[in-house]
Amino acid sequence: MMDQPTVFSDEFDLDSRWLVDPKLLFVGPKIGEGAHAKVYEGKYKNQNVAIKVFHKGETPEEIAKRGSRFAREVSMLTRVQHKNLVKFIGACKEPVMVVVTELLLGGSLRKYLLSLRPRPLDIRVAVGFALDIAQAMECLHSHGIIHRDLKPENLLLTADQKTVKLVDFGLAREETLTEMMTAETGTYRWMAPELYSTVTLRHGEKKHYNHKVDAYSFAIVLWELLHNRTPFEEC
Template sequence: MSCSVSYPFTLCANRMESGRRIYSPDEYILDAKWLIDPNHLFVGPKIGEGAHAKVYEGKCKNQTVAIKIIHKGETPEDIAKREAQFAREVEMLSRVQHNNLVKFIGACKEPVMVIVTELLWGGTLRKYLLNMRPGCLDRSVAVGFALDIARAMECLHSHGIIHRDLKPAFGCAENLLMTADHKTVKLADFGLAREESLTEMMTAETGTYRWMAPELYSTVTLRQGEKKHYNHKVDAYSFAIVLWELLHNKMPFEGMSNLQAAYAAAFKNVRPSAEDLPEELATIITSCWQEDPNARPNFSQIIQMLLKYLYTNSLSEPSVPPRIFMSENIVLPPDSPGTRSLMPVRDDTGDTPKAMMEDKPKGFFLCFNQCY
């Protein structure tokens, strides 16, 4: 059997296409650099669940991590699709590292498919916003969070990757997470990400409609799953909705179901109102959610517009954090060791303080191999 090498996998014949690279449903070998021995994994409480994966707090050696366990599926077709998605996600995570992307630690394929990443104390951006309601973020803070997201997206796009599912946490898709001090937002979950070179192969099976660009769906694609061409500008649209949400701390398209919001955006060109915002912010948002994808700015332009607003605002409001103006758009080295930040253990009453985590018995985390 002939083989070709595409970091971090060795890929073999009988292949399945996914994005630019071709992933084999039958055999692929993780690069040893990223391979995690299951004996070093200990599984703690579940912190999220979706249709095809569960996420647990866990430990890898002495590091507290997030352990994403992907269901293999029941049919051969499902198994092949999940393995290809797993290969794609690990490949993207391993080669694209950035200060505003959740750090990749490693993965393993047996006994089940597992992706291990850093685990953050700050929880999800959505939970942070919900706890603030009916209040709102200070505008400079909201724009600072938006800048974190834009920098992460600029990094992805510079590698030809479209995220397609940019939004605050919804169900298991915890796409926007926060550091312990609640000062920095990091982008996570590459499960729906695609490489841009084969966008004509993409379909409308993406994230939540409320945040999705209109070109990702239509009544035909929703009904028939028709393949549809689009490009990286779908992420600019989603970013506009997220920025609007950060500034208003309200659900976009409030009062509408997801499908009603999708129909209104795609066929009536309806958008949330930005009339109450300063002109500079309204311009950023409305330019990003324009109906014509080609008229939307790229993330390098978005970053410059956000920085200009913050700089102008800082002249009258010196409370704008100095870190905002520092260049954080640094791609981390491929062998970055990840982080030792922790997330509090959860129970039915909410988050448990970090100090209590240290008092837990050593048997609190179950050996991964005992579970699987």
Template sequence: MESGVRFYSVDEFRLDPKWLIDPKHLFVGPQIGEGAHAKVYEGKYKNQTVAIKIVHKGETADDIAKREGRFAREVAMLSRVQHKNLVKFIGACKEPVMVIVTELLLGGTLRKYLLNMRPKCLDRHVAIGFALDIARAMECLHSHGIIHRDLKPGNNLVYFLLIN
């Protein structure tokens, strides 16, 4: 069994040219989220509305190296794993800052959805649907040797089809 610790070659940290985006085509709009290592903004890439994750560089050389490694692993994972229940990867760039661009899902997080429902309870069939969608996404990741490690309602996006 693998320990999860892995060393990466210089080539693994290079971004595949087909996923490189030109930062000149990015328009960064309002902030929609923030984590320990990055901020996420709504924005535009060319004519598409997207989510733009800007990764903090870090302060020390060790911190910078760790964040670059995390960025490279995330881009590698996003570029090779596609599933209808996973956010669609559009591209990334490393300069002038580390940026990951994905589709923007406007439904918000599962956490926000559940909080907004209060005091009502979630319908059993809807809950089962959410659980199955999350399980299918995790199965896809696991089949590629990826463990999410931070699975929680705040990290699950809800997508609603708007039918007129």
């Protein structure tokens, strides 16, 4: 795992309380991969953990962008703790950018739904999951944080598959009345209309929105929990 040092902005200083020693990280099999990082099952100080390793980036612009994403995710994880948010264990910036969290062995909500399809969830299970998700979002919003990417892939189950926890804060942002945030953020089937436009947006164009974008995504996930179908599957 330990590759060449990643160039990183000095503006982000990782609190020593959350600094993990990369020499104590044991990296096991890969359990997930996205555009910005790979996630591995592993151990840290004999504790089973999930290890998210951020891609370095090839150009100075990519390196800076991934550094900002890493800094944002760590900042959000250190600010909020809740039983329905993945537990943050620590992070390190060198020799690569790594975020370490608890390991959730129940798989993603998406995988769970697909395993049952075409059968719907038991209504009590669906409501229980919905309440878990709502409480996670309420915690974030009470701290002025918008997740911006609420979807079944970012909702993981505990080993007994009875509790849902929200993960992946790479797109999360602080909500302010004046901040203009990047449009076209998230995954289209779960995105609120104000996150995209019928008019093609210029790269990096900004527009204002608030925590209600998460409420829209929650409504789509709730529909999915009740029907066990892909949203807008006819599109």
